[in-house]
Structure formats: structure tokens, C-alpha cells
Amino acid sequence: MRVLVFFLLFLNGCISYQSGQQVDVSQLESYPVSRVVDGDTFWVDDGSKKGMKIRLLCIDAPELRATRHKEKGEYAEEATAYLTELISDRSVRLEYDVQRYDQYKRVLAHVYLEDGTYVNGEMIRNGYAQVVTYQPNVMHVDELLVLQKEAQRKGRGLWKLAY
Numbered sequence: 001m002r003v004l005v006f007f008l009l010f011l012n013g014c015i016s017y018q019s020g021q022q023v024d025v026s027q028l029e030s031y032p033v034s035r036v037v038d039g040d041t042f043w044v045d046d047g048s049k050k051g052m053k054i055r056l057l058c059i060d061a062p063e064l065r066a067t068r069h070k071e072k073g074e075y076a077e078e079a080t081a082y083l084t085e086l087i088s089d090r091s092v093r094l095e096y097d098v099q100r101y102d103q104y105k106r107v108l109a110h111v112y113l114e115d116g117t118y119v120n121g122e123m124i125r126n127g128y129a130q131v132v133t134y135q136p137n138v139m140h141v142d143e144l145l146v147l148q149k150e151a152q153r154k155g156r157g158l159w160k161l162a163y
Helices: 004-017 076-087 120-125 141-155
Strands: 029-038 043-045 050-057 091-095 108-113
Touching: 004 141, 029 076, 076 108, 091 141, 108 120, 120 141
Parallel strands: 050 108
Antiparallel strands: 029 043, 029 091, 043 050, 091 108
């Protein structure tokens, strides 16, 4: 019975992700990307002088630089390059969860390209980041976990380093 329940949840996650997670991206705020910081953070032009710093929700890419709290991560340059390729010179649409900002004043968002591509999901699916949650921001976590298991099983990206 557990196997059947797991399979149905897995199948539901796959269907949900492949159908664009049933998010009407045309209803979301859209901003042009101005620059990528690393594999999970970038800036958009929101009309202000400085712009708006975005942190991809529910994912964690390896750190590009060592800080007081984290070491530089393996696969960080590849993750940054992939996000850059995915979103540079494009506009993105932002979907917010419960909390709009983190402690660093970055905007927390699930990010979509104009064609509906779920950026957070693509980072996970291709092994450039892993799923991480900070309550209460857990929207789309089930779909992301399905994508992470697929990336692990297929040894994509940073998961090839683990095997």
C-alpha cells in the first residue's frame, strides 16, 4: 500500500511539474533580469535605482565564494553559469510564498520565464541545486523533491559528485 501511495504522489508531482505546476504565469509580476549573482540569486530591474535582489525559493545552489557561514561549494561555477544561461537577457515572472523577504532583504520567489519554464525546478532537475525549505515557505516543495530524486537517480550535476 505504501508503494502505491508513493507512486501516486510521485506521478502527481511529475504531472504537476510538466503541466507548468498549474500556475498562470501571465498573472505574475514580470521584470527584466539585470545580472546573476550565483546559482540561486540574481537582480532584476524594478524601476528603482538599485534594482531588486531575488533569491530563488526552496533551492540552495553551491556557494560561489566562501563566507563566514559557508565554504565555497563544488559545482558553484557551473550552477551560476547555468542560471545565467537560463535567465540572462530575459524577463522573469515572480510568484511569492508566505514571506516576501529574507533576513538579508532579498525578495523570495518562485521564478518563471515568460514561456512558463519554472526556473527553480530547472535548477533542481538538472542538478545545479538541492531542495531546502525554510518554514513557512514550502509552496512547490513536493514537485521539487520529485525533481531532485530524478536528478539524484540520473547522477545529474552536483549529484554525480556524490556517487
